[in-house]
Amino acid sequence: MRINGFFVILYISIILLSVMTGCVSDNQPDKTQAEDDPAPQFVPVLNLQNLPVRIPVSGDLTPWKQAEIAVPFESKIIASLVEPLMEVKQNDVLVSLWRLSQKYEYTPINLIAPFDGIVTHYKYAIGQVVPANKEILTVINYDNYKLTAVFDSRQIDLIKRLNKAFIKMQKLELEGYVAEVLPGDNQVSIHVPGADIGRVNFESVTGYIEAGLVSGTFIPDKYFKDQDTLRVRVDREIELTLKRFGLSDSLALIYPNIPDQERIFIVSTK
Incomplete structure (x- = not known):
């Protein structure tokens, strides 16, 4: 009888241990789910006044004067x-x-x-x-070049005639200025002296325009990760797409403005 009692007690102990182990296991977090659903990445929002802003530009550099002559x-x-x-x-x-x-x-x-x-x-x-009407010849003046680029309407509002422009062409660093702003077409023509360029008929270039001092909403540019848009959520309720349309050192000037927030969190950079 003592032996039978011992086995009964052992059996009950095993059952209790199994129940307790199951409860503990049920209360453990699902590591796979946690890995698939990471914590949101919060981004600081800065509403700042009078920061020097540059606007990226890219396009094709061509001679300023070029005439195709025909009869x-x-x-x-x-x-x-x-x-x-x-x-x-x-x-x-x-x-x-x-x-x-x-x-x-x-x-x-x-x-x-x-x-x-x-x-x-x-x-x-x-x-x-x-x-x-057949072209007989072309006359090209290589003394000056132009870069015509298309911008967002909000960028156009920041660009003024005679703003400085800095253009990179291969290993050359060129300085020019905004010669013409066409708000109706969202186009800007940049004048670049040709003294250091030589004779180039067509060259894809990049650079930026100095837009002067701008007030607005900024976030660290690193969060855009080489994209121009960023999908974010405000207060975990409102979701919107931010557009980067200017830079100030390591900060990105964004639209729309977010005046009443200190932080937002990223949904997607696509």
Whole structure:
């Protein structure tokens, strides 16, 4: 009987231990779920006054002056005073032609250089017939270049004529200025002196425009992770997409403004 009593007590102890172990196990957090649902990443929000802001810019750098020369009627080349890559001065005669029609066949027409530059895209010889509206040659002035770029309307509001612009072309660091702002088209033309560039017809470049002192909402730029937008949640209730449209050192100027918040948390950078 003592042996049977011992086994009864042992059996009851095992049952109690199993129940207690199960309860403890049920109360343990699900590590897999915790890993799949990490804690939100909070971002500080800074509403600051008069910070120097630069606006990123990218586009194609092209000569400021470039003229494609053609005539609106069929003609024959009777004299050629230029050749490819030849330098010309404003008002120099480039090519003489005859208009091929019964009325004007023997009336010569001179094509004149519209400005100082270099002759390019000239492939005709004396005696050849040029179709109407066909480009005969191009004159390019490499003294100055332009970069035309499109911006967000809020960026356009910050950009003013004569703002400084800094352009990077390969290993060159170039300085220019905003020559024209077209709010209706959201376009800006940047003038870049060509002294250090040489002869370049087309080059993709990047840089930034100095927009001056700006007041607004800023967050650390590192949270954008090379993206221009950031999906965030405010007070865990309102979700919105932030747009980065300017930089001030390590801070990103954002839109929309968040004036009454000290922090937000990230939903996505996509």
